[in-house]
Amino acid sequence: MTHTLTLTAMTPVTHDTWHLTFDHPADFKFRPGQATHWALDKDGWRDKDRAFTMTSKPDADVVEFVIKSYPDHDGVTEQIPHMTPGDKIIAQDPAGAITDHGPGVFLAAGAGITPFIAILDKHDREGVTGDRLIFANKTDRDIILKDKWDTMNGVSPTYVISDQADTDHVHGKIDRALLQDLLNDLNQTFYICGPGGFVDAMRDALTELSVPKSQMVIEDGW
Known part of the structure; x- marks a missing residue:
């Protein structure tokens, strides 16, 4: 329809x-x-x-x-x-596999943040706490809705910048080592969205860290 x-x-x-x-x-x-x-x-x-x-x-x-x-x-x-x-x-008609599965770690790259906007807004309205946002971009000015994430209750954001050496945020890319460094608890839900290469890299990194597929929320076709 x-x-x-x-x-x-x-x-x-x-x-x-x-x-x-x-x-x-x-x-x-x-x-x-x-x-x-x-x-x-x-x-x-x-x-x-x-x-x-x-x-x-x-x-x-x-x-x-x-x-x-x-x-x-x-x-x-x-x-x-x-x-x-x-x-x-x-x-x-709307569709898609990325829906709300409760609090967790949101791994986004660039415009891949968009499915998480409505989910994190819903968590904010419901008073959900404990969400972690790890958001990859090329430069500081590419960060979509940074002010929103910096002030949203219940969300702890980390920005990872790949192409700007003088950034005040984490410089580099999200990989297995960074996830190990940032996360103390891997027994939670991981939401993943971004370009295909990013999604594949996050899935592989989490798999190497023994996170089961059942804990990953990824769009259909991954």
Whole structure:
């Protein structure tokens, strides 16, 4: 089933990331962490869909997304900065394996943070504590919603920066050694989202640390 959503507002989040707000059709239902494939409702674009994660509450009056734009990609994300209120999208029924499994360690890289926005917001509303966010980015200015994570109750964030030597955060990449150094307890849920290579590396590192697959929350197809 498809749904038509209309853009009502758009604001920048970082230098290349946008917060988009749409109206919420009554039959567009989802759980925190899930995504939908959507395409721009305009000639030449209706068959060019991409998966994007809803970042708003499922029962909110609006549907929100936080989307990273890639100007060098000839696709939907390249068009994001050019969208204006009134533009429409065609969205598929939401789905996805990343949903709320309780408190845990959230391993994200870049735009891979988006499924965790709604889940961590839900934990915040419910007073859940003990969440750990380990967030990899190329530079400091790439960190999506840093102020949010720094002030959210119940979340302990660590930022890992790979391409900026003068960062005040951890410089390098998330790997087995860093996970061993940062985490005292591996008997918990691990949420993983990011580019395919990042997901594979995190899965392999956790497996080497004897974390069973049953403790990993990863998108379908991993």
